[in-house]
Amino acid sequence: MMEPGLYHVLFISTALFFIGVFGFLTRRNLITMLMSIELVLNSVNINFIAFNKYVWPNQLDGLFFSIFVIAIAAAEAAVAIAIIINLYRSHQSIDVENAEDLKF
Amino acid sequence: MNEFLQIQLLGIFSLGMNLGWALVMIPLLPLLGFLLLGLFGKKFLKQSAGIFATLLLAASAFLSLHTAYGYFFKYGKSEGIYQKIVPIQFTWLQFSPGVSIDLGILLDPISVMMLVVVTFISLMVHVYSLAYMKGEERFPTYYSFLGLFTFSMLGLVMSSNIFQLYIFWELVGVSSFLLIGYYYDRPSAVAACKKAFIITRFADLGFLIGILILSFYGGTLDFNTLIEKLTSTDSTEFKTIVSASFMGISALTWALVLVFIGGAGKSALFPLHVWLPDAMEGPTPVSALIHAATMVVAGVFLVARLFPVFSMSEVALMVVSIIGIISALFAALIACTQTDIKRVLAYSTMSQIGFMMFSLGVSGQGGESGLGFTAAMFHLFTHALFKALLFLGAGSVIHFIHSNEMKDMGGLRKHLPITHITFLIACLAISGVPPFAGFFSKEEILLAAYHHNATIYWIALATSGLTSFYMFRLYFSIFWNKEHIAHGEAHGEGGFVMMLPLIVLSVGAAAAGFIPFGEYVSADGKALESVFHLQFSIAPVALGLAGIFTAMWMYKKQNNRPDTIAHSMNSFYKLAYHKFYVDELYLFVTKKILFNLIGKPAAWFDKNVVNGLVNGTGNFTLFISEKAKGFQSGKVQQYAIYFLAGMIGLAVLFIYIWK
Amino acid sequence: MSGSTIIFYLLSILTLVSGILSVTTRQIFRAAIFLLFSLIGIAGLYFWMQYEFIAAVQIVVYVGGITVLIIFSIFLTQQAGELLPQQNKKRVLLALLAAFCGFALTLLQIIQHSFNKTSETPILPTMENIGNQMLGIEENGFSLPFEVVSILLLAAMIGCIVIALRSKPTTV
Numbered sequence: 022m023m024e025p026g027l028y029h030v031l032f033i034s035t036a037l038f039f040i041g042v043f044g045f046l047t048r049r050n051l052i053t054m055l056m057s058i059e060l061v062l063n064s065v066n067i068n069f070i071a072f073n074k075y076v077w078p079n080q081l082d083g084l085f086f087s088i089f090v091i092a093i094a095a096a097e098a099a100v101a102i103a104i105i106i107n108l109y110r111s112h113q114s115i116d117v118e119n120a121e122d123l124k125f
Numbered sequence: 126m127n128e129f130l131q132i133q134l135l136g137i138f139s140l141g142m143n144l145g146w147a148l149v150m151i152p153l154l155p156l157l158g159f160l161l162l163g164l165f166g167k168k169f170l171k172q173s174a175g176i177f178a179t180l181l182l183a184a185s186a187f188l189s190l191h192t193a194y195g196y197f198f199k200y201g202k203s204e205g206i207y208q209k210i211v212p213i214q215f216t217w218l219q220f221s222p223g224v225s226i227d228l229g230i231l232l233d234p235i236s237v238m239m240l241v242v243v244t245f246i247s248l249m250v251h252v253y254s255l256a257y258m259k260g261e262e263r264f265p266t267y268y269s270f271l272g273l274f275t276f277s278m279l280g281l282v283m284s285s286n287i288f289q290l291y292i293f294w295e296l297v298g299v300s301s302f303l304l305i306g307y308y309y310d311r312p313s314a315v316a317a318c319k320k321a322f323i324i325t326r327f328a329d330l331g332f333l334i335g336i337l338i339l340s341f342y343g344g345t346l347d348f349n350t351l352i353e354k355l356t357s358t359d360s361t362e363f364k365t366i367v368s369a370s371f372m373g374i375s376a377l378t379w380a381l382v383l384v385f386i387g388g389a390g391k392s393a394l395f396p397l398h399v400w401l402p403d404a405m406e407g408p409t410p411v412s413a414l415i416h417a418a419t420m421v422v423a424g425v426f427l428v429a430r431l432f433p434v435f436s437m438s439e440v441a442l443m444v445v446s447i448i449g450i451i452s453a454l455f456a457a458l459i460a461c462t463q464t465d466i467k468r469v470l471a472y473s474t475m476s477q478i479g480f481m482m483f484s485l486g487v488s489g490q491g492g493e494s495g496l497g498f499t500a501a502m503f504h505l506f507t508h509a510l511f512k513a514l515l516f517l518g519a520g521s522v523i524h525f526i527h528s529n530e531m532k533d534m535g536g537l538r539k540h541l542p543i544t545h546i547t548f549l550i551a552c553l554a555i556s557g558v559p560p561f562a563g564f565f566s567k568e569e570i571l572l573a574a575y576h577h578n579a580t581i582y583w584i585a586l587a588t589s590g591l592t593s594f595y596m597f598r599l600y601f602s603i604f605w606n607k608e609h610i611a612h613g614e615a616h617g618e619g620g621f622v623m624m625l626p627l628i629v630l631s632v633g634a635a636a637a638g639f640i641p642f643g644e645y646v647s648a649d650g651k652a653l654e655s656v657f658h659l660q661f662s663i664a665p666v667a668l669g670l671a672g673i674f675t676a677m678w679m680y681k682k683q684n685n686r687p688d689t690i691a692h693s694m695n696s697f698y699k700l701a702y703h704k705f706y707v708d709e710l711y712l713f714v715t716k717k718i719l720f721n722l723i724g725k726p727a728a729w730f731d732k733n734v735v736n737g738l739v740n741g742t743g744n745f746t747l748f749i750s751e752k753a754k755g756f757q758s759g760k761v762q763q764y765a766i767y768f769l770a771g772m773i774g775l776a777v778l779f780i781y782i783w784k
Numbered sequence: 785m786s787g788s789t790i791i792f793y794l795l796s797i798l799t800l801v802s803g804i805l806s807v808t809t810r811q812i813f814r815a816a817i818f819l820l821f822s823l824i825g826i827a828g829l830y831f832w833m834q835y836e837f838i839a840a841v842q843i844v845v846y847v848g849g850i851t852v853l854i855i856f857s858i859f860l861t862q863q864a865g866e867l868l869p870q871q872n873k874k875r876v877l878l879a880l881l882a883a884f885c886g887f888a889l890t891l892l893q894i895i896q897h898s899f900n901k902t903s904e905t906p907i908l909p910t911m912e913n914i915g916n917q918m919l920g921i922e923e924n925g926f927s928l929p930f931e932v933v934s935i936l937l938l939a940a941m942i943g944c945i946v947i948a949l950r951s952k953p954t955t956v
Contacts, residue, residue: 024786024789025788025789025792025793027899028894028895029792029796030829030833031894032891032894033796033799033800033829035887035890035891035894036800036803036887037799037800037803037822037826038887038890039883039884039886039887039890040800040803040804040807040883041803041807042769042879042882042883042886043807043879043880043883044806044807044808045762045765046762046765046766046769046875046878046879046882046883047762047807047871047875047876047879048807048868048871049868049869049871050812050868050869052812052816052854052857052858052861052862053807053812053815053868054761055854056806056807056815056816056819056854057807059819059823059846059850060803060806060807060819060822063822063823063826063846066826066838066842067826067829070830070833070835070838071833072899073835073909074833074834074835075899075901076899076900076901076902077902078901078902078906078907079902079904079905079906079907080907080924081907081909081913081914081917081924084835084837084838084909084914085917085918085926085929087838088838088841088918089929089933091841091842091845091846092845092933092936092937093933093936094845094846094850095845095849095850095937096936096937096940096941097940098850098853098854099853099940099941099944100940100943100944100947102853102854102857102944103943103944103945103947103948104947105857105861106857106860106861106948107947107948109860109861110950115861116869117760117761117762118760762875766878766879766882769882769886770882772886773882773885773886773889776889777889780893
């Protein structure tokens with residue numbers, strides 16, 4: 022095996038991204054969809070850190086971006102869960118198939 | 126010049142109005158009547174609307190008489206020639222430094238004469254209508270339309286440039302349309318007004334093109350400048366318009382013939398006459414005003430106005446005289462067979478206008494040869510008087526009988542004594558029996574024709590014989606013939622208000638011939654010595670009397686002579702009775718040829734191609750949206766898949782295809 | 785093969801396998817636990833890259849915060865032992881295809897591209913540097929975004945409360 026570097030990390034982040042995407046597309050439960058989104062966000066964070074370390078170590082921008090992403094992800098998760106719980110109250114279900122009412 | 130006029134007028138008018146003010150008021154008073162009655166008539170004025178309009182028109186008539194007096198006797202003449210005076214002129218639409226449309230007033234003998242004729246006849250009709258139209262529901266509307274018509278007609282005759290004339294020309298057409306269709310609940314009236322409008326419009330197209338050609342070559346729209354430029358043989362404008370030719374005929378001739386087509390449409394000359402008999406659907410006073418005395422002579426007026434230019438083109442004058450003589454004879458033949466009294470009068474009008482036209486056609490510019498011009502104007506003047514009288518008399522008869530058909534009438538001389546006398550005077554006048562007005566004017570026309578063209582003279586002579594025949598056929602059928610069992614005796618003759626215009630007009634019809642017309646109106650403005658040849662008058666008068674006696678023999682007593690004669694000339698009688706099938710020819714041309722060859726393919730094109738395109742667009746959108754609706758499922762994951770697919774697609778596109 | 789390499793591969797296997805399991809298992813609680821492991825693996829990767837601060841944040845916020853939040857909401861909305869509903873096969877296949885295509889495309893691009901490390905002097909991601917730059921107002925300072933994110937978090941917090949507030953029937 023070769024010495025792990027930027028390409029290996031990028032491979033992991035890409036794989037994780039599309040695992041998240043796959044989950045988002047196939048899961049029917051809103052909470053599991055939310056989990057998939059967390060995976061996607063994390064893969065992006067990995068990217069930021071990896072580029073910061075391997076390409077532009079002279080700055081800390083990537084690090085800051087991932088901090089902001091984490092902050093926003095936390096806010097997003099909180100809001101999403103609030104919505105999910107509200108939905109559960111009104112529909113007695115958090116299946117995404119039952120949440121079609123929004124289209125009206 | 127203008128200052129001179131004002132000083133002159135100040136002397137006459139202690140009120141201190143100047144010429145322009147008085148002149149402008151002449152058309153504006155009827156316009157005011159139109160506006161006030163049209164806006165407020167129904168609510169506030171009701172039956173008093175008529176009196177209001179009549180007073181306005183009386184003021185207008187007074188002003189125009191005053192203008193005529195001033196023009197003919199005070200300031201119009203300069204060095205023995207009546208001048209063309211433009212007291213008011215302002216630029217209305219300035220398109221570019223060189224091109225503008227002006228509004229102005231042009232005074233010359235014919236426009237002043239027309240002012241008097243129009244306001245006078247209009248006033249008579251206004252007065253007459255007070256009684257005739259009494260109790261009509263749309264009485265104020267009727268008077269407002271009359272006001273509009275009078276305004277437009279006055280504007281027409283006073284126009285100082287050809288485009289202004291065209292505007293008023295169209296306004297006259299509109300008001301004629303409105304008045305013919307006054308009884309809009311009658312389908313026949315609606316059809317008639319549409320017919321009149323469409324045919325005159327069609328003719329006006331020619332007029333407009335003619336105007337454009339004339340003004341293009343003449344470089345101006347102004348009458349005086351235009352005439353000046355196009356009549357002097359060494360001006361550049363004249364040279365270009367004569368040398369420019371289309372299909373072997375010079376542009377001047379084309380322009381004049383096109384202008385003449387417009388005039389022929391308005392004046393109901395053959396073959397554009399078909400609207401005039403139908404226009405009799407309008408109220409009878411309207412027929413008297415518009416379709417006898419004023420509007421229909423607009424064509425004659427137009428040719429007279431441009432006469433100096435017409436006289437430069439032999440061909441155009443030829444066309445004018447040929448169309449004129451054909452119309453005269455043709456209409457006279459038809460008039461002999463019709464039974465609707467208003468239609469007889471309509472055809473008679475057409476015939477008389479034919480007289481005026483060919484008289485213009487045989488005239489020359491100035492001097493002795495200008496007799497035809499003077500004669501035409503003179504005949505226009507006298508014809509307006511006696512034809513309005515005839516129509517108003519017919520209106521009186523119709524008012525009494527409640528029918529237009531000759532067979533319902535007869536023996537009315539006892540019931541309608543005043544109408545009878547005035548009608549007789551008018552008939553004698555139109556037949557050319559001395560000393561009534563028609564004798565003098567017709568005599569001059571025949572004289573002009575005699576000097577110019579023998580064929581036209583003979584046809585005109587025959588036509589004048591026919592004229593007296595059909596007029597007296599009408600007269601005897603109405604007032605003599607069978608003894609009528611009257612059913613309208615209850616309301617009598619219609620009272621003083623209706624009789625007054627008849628009496629005034631009959632005085633005019635009897636005496637107008639003694640006006641030395643040639644002194645005032647002539648082609649070049651110089652006084653024309655009217656020569657009177659006794660021996661020349663023998664033939665027309667004899668022929669006229671023959672016509673009268675024939676009519677008397679056939680119609681004075683009820684008998685079967687008319688039927689026998691009609692029978693003996695069976696096919697010809699039928700031909701004339703059906704107006705030579707001109708209407709049918711028009712229908713054939715429009716329905717069979719225009720509709721089938723042009724209308725139907727156009728309709729097909731419209732239905733299938735134009736509509737098809739429009740519908741196709743709609744259907745296509747519907748189809749697409751029907752399909753696109755499926756995408757809007759509300760399922761988040763489906764959206765995500767589309768989004769992802771789209772992103773991948775775009776990525777591929779940008780990375781690999783559009784590098 | 786150095787120890788560092790071994791640790792990297794172990795961490796990547798942990799991250800990816802638990803990630804895959806997290807999106808495929810039919811028991812929602814297990815999915816949450818696998819997500820937890822995946823996030824821990826990512827935190828490990830940050831440690832491996834010597835970005836200790838971000839790794840700590842990852843553990844505190846994700847592992848300690850979001851995952852717990854998710855588990856709570858699972859408790860609130862889910863019956864115990866209930867299996868997640870099956871997604872239809874066609875959709876799964878389509879998603880697999882889309883994900884794979886995207887993955888292949890992205891990877892291809894990454895491999896074809898050569899990243900060149902900058903030659904400038906590196907800044908070490910020490911707490912001191914991070915702190916100075918995060919709250920700095922000079923050229924490379926991040927104090928404005930920091931404030932914006934603070935407001936965002938506050939807004940989100942209020943939003944959560946408003947949304948999740950049990951509305952009283954009388955007021956509606």
